[in-house]
Amino acid sequence: MKRLLWLLVCLVGVPLLPVRVMSAEPPAAQPGGSGCLTCHASLEDEEMSKAVPAWQQSVHKTAGIGCQDCHGGSPKSMVKEQAHDPNAGYIGIPDPTAVPEQCGKCHQVQRDNYIPSPHGTVGEFIPNCVDCHSDHKVVPADVVKISTPKRCGDCHTDDILDQFNGVITGVLTPIAQAKQAAADLRPAGVPVDHIDAGADLAREMFRQKVSHVFVFQTIVPRADSVKASLKKVDTDIRAARTEVSTRRKFGIVAAGFLVILAGFIWLYRRTLSE
Amino acid sequence: MLTKYVRGVNHWLKDRLNHSVSGVNRWLEDRIELSTLITFIQTQLTKPVPKHVNWLFSFGTITLLFFASQFLTGLLLMTYYKSSAESAYDSVKFVMEQVRFGWLIRQSHAYGANFMIAFLYLHAVRVFFYGGYKKPREITWLIGFLLLGVTLGFGFTGYLLPWDQLSYWATTVGTEVAGSAPVIGKYILLTLRGGENVTGMTLTRFFAVHVIVLPWLFVFLVSLHLVLIRYKGISTLDSTKGPEKSVEDLKQEGGKSFFPNHVMKELLVALLVFTGMLIFIVYAPLPLHEKADPFNTPVGVKPEWYFLPMYQVLKYFPKLVGIIGTGLVILGLFLLPFLDRSPERHPARRPVATTLGILFVCVAVILTILGALAETDRTMFGTRYHFDTKGVPHGIAESDSAAAPPTSTPPEKDMKKE
Incomplete structure (x- = not known):
């Protein structure tokens, strides 16, 4: 009886192994969040709770940057007074003039370009990081939105904003296109690592020399030099596309040959039928 | 004309061929009595097949041809493949990008696996509807079912070998679940992984099973399968009550x-x-994903389509x-010849079995589609939908699917680097 039971268990279990093996949910990625979320997510005051879903969509969550990294305090405590204890470094809403240094702890290149820029030298750091990148959602600044005179228009004319927008998108767009081309070509099995690396290098040049500088006379020639560095990438993309195209032609020719062969076999079969 | x-x-x-071969034949005949073998082969080859045998009866052979193709392309891949965690991914990438026609070999192997399983499923469905599993061909069905298991084993073990993100995490989760079995779970886990975690040890043992154990098992089983098919012939659509048709009967009925x-x-x-392939x-x-990263779980890890139902x-x-339900269905399919006692083979004369078969196929196809749609966002009829884990669509606003404003570079990567 026992043997029969084991046999049954094996017969049911063995075929199921791959099913069970493939069925479980993947382990969830560990968020870089903190205990602050537990209280703030359920606060009725929307001003105090809206940061939670915004942060949860942010790259800071993915990177493990929690509330305490900008606001200080003790995230492990569930008691408000302890969590918000100034002795634990709690600062509440950061002083706007301290924001560039705060963000610059990690984003050094951007800080170094921004502080001597016209936006930084005003002294009050207007606009500062969160004006363009948002506070909790932390999104890359969208150059199209920058040219919208909602905020920038307070100080700049539309013409200036459009010019600035043109310079920036003139560099970022071909970089993005090169990255996309590499991603599209990769599945075909053509070498694209050098295309990716070329685009990354251009992006890094942009980051170092153009991003957050905000001075036309400086960024225009620098942007041109970044664009010039992409010419080799363009050539490589064209070569990779030609290779993919050649493979497709080969595939079509080989497929045509097989179909013709199949046609001959079909004819041969007809002679057999007769 | x-x-x-x-x-x-x-x-x-x-004429030309006969002329050239006759000399060789004579030489061989003097030594190994080739004519006896040739006569046997000719008898087998000229055996008539029942008149109802149509295009659908080629699925089994196509599966076998795909196995041959997999064997050949696998052999070529092995000349470059390095079965270690450090170099497996790079070696596959090297084959695809640097080796002349390496892309064709690797793609043929990857697509071949999918085609082989697809045609094996189709072959099984064809055998079911034509009643080919019934007396006296029960053993042929049982061996065929084992062949299906071996083929799925090929798929599961081979999936890990490129050592990319999806394959790594599918195997991690899979072996973890297998390891949760009561009593022997821990030992299963250690045996499969070769340690506590999925590492190079797991890769080498999956590789060994993929290229040594399963191919031998497949060849052994498929040989038995073919011998039984040749011995018993392809089944007719007649009832199993009557005697099996002889060669003469089949010829008289117009079997070619x-x-x-x-x-x-x-x-x-x-x-x-x-x-088509x-x-x-x-x-x-078929893309090679990012190299396996044990510290970064990708979103939407799913099994291959053949495990989706x-x-x-x-x-x-x-x-x-x-689990019990699925296990019983699989067990039921395995033991089908002993559960379906009806003597009729023709699908029209066994309406219950035919209806159940059609329902089974429909459910499997629907489940596959739902599995493929689950945990994805898609635009259908101009509306954007999010399909949850059960495959149920929920309408979403465009702004929800694009959390960040449009940017020139992927935001996550961009900001991370900064």
Whole structure:
């Protein structure tokens, strides 16, 4: 009886192994969040709770940057007074003039370009990081939105904003296109690592020399030099596309040959039928 | 006119071939009595197949041809493949990007696995509807079912070998679940992984099973399968109550010889299928994902399509019920010849079995589609939908699907680097 039971268990279990093996949910990625979320997510005051879903969509969550990294305090405590204890470094809403240094702890290149820029030298750091990148959602600044005179228009004319927008998108767009081309070509099995690396290098040049500088006379020639560095990438993309195209032609020719062969076999079969 | 021409060429080729081969034949005949073997083979080849045998009966042979193709392309891949965690991914990438026609070999192997399983499923469905599993062919069905298991084993072990993100995490989760079995779970886990975690040790043992154990098992089982098919012949659509049809009976009923009639039919289908695969290879190549990263779980890890129906079933029922239910269905299919006692083979004369079969196929297809849609966002009829884990669509606003404003570079990567 026992043997029969084991046999049954094996017969049911063995075929199921791959099913069970493939069925479980993947382990969830560990968020870089903190205990602050537990209280703030359920606060009725929307001003105090809206940061939670915004942060949860942010790259800071993915990177493990929690509330305490900008606001200080003790995230492990569930008691408000302890969590918000100034002795634990709690600062509440950061002083706007301290924001560039705060963000610059990690984003050094951007800080170094921004502080001597016209936006930084005003002294009050207007606009500062969160004006363009948002506070909790932390999104890359969208150059199209920058040219919208909602905020920038307070100080700049539309013409200036459009010019600035043109310079920036003139560099970022071909970089993005090169990255996309590499991603599209990769599945075909053509070498694209050098295309990716070329685009990354251009992006890094942009980051170092153009991003957050905000001075036309400086960024225009620098942007041109970044664009010039992409010419080799363009050539490589064209070569990779030609290779993919050649493979497709080969595939079509080989497929045509097989179909013709199949046609001959079909004819041969007809002679057999007769 | 064209048919006449082909026939003429055919006769000419036969004459030339006979002339050249006759000398070799004589030499071999003196030494190994080749004629006995040839007579046996000719008898087998000229055996007639039942009149109802049509194009659908070529699926089994196509599966076998795909195995041959997998064997050949696998052998070529092995000349470059390095089965270690450090170099497996790079070696596959090297084959795809640097080796002449390496992309074709690797894509043929990757697509070949999918085609092989697809045609094996189709073959099983065909055998079911034509009642080919019934007396006296029960053992052929049982061996065929084991062959299906071995083929799925090929798929599961081979999936890990490129050592990319999806394969790594599918194996991690899979072996973890296998390890949760009571009492022996821990030992299963350690045996599969070769340690506590999925590492290079796991890769080497999956590789060994993929290239040594399973191929030998497949060859052994498929040999038995083929011998039984040749011995018992392809089943007719008659009731199992009566005696099996003899060769003469089949000839009288208009059954044509296996060779060349049926073989040419199979060859024709095989050529068209391989043509289709070639088109897929050049127009929709299967990607090699990022290299396996044990510290970064990718979103939406899913099994390959051939496991999706079983995977999806487990989402709709409590785990234990799903597992037992799926296990019983698989066991039931395995033991089908002993459960279905009806003597009729013709699908029209066994309406219950035919209806159940159609329902089973429909459910499997629907579950596969739901599994493929689950955990994805798609635009259908102008509206954007999010499909949850059960495959149920929920309408979403465009702004929800694009959390960040449009940017020139992927935001996550961009900001991370900064």
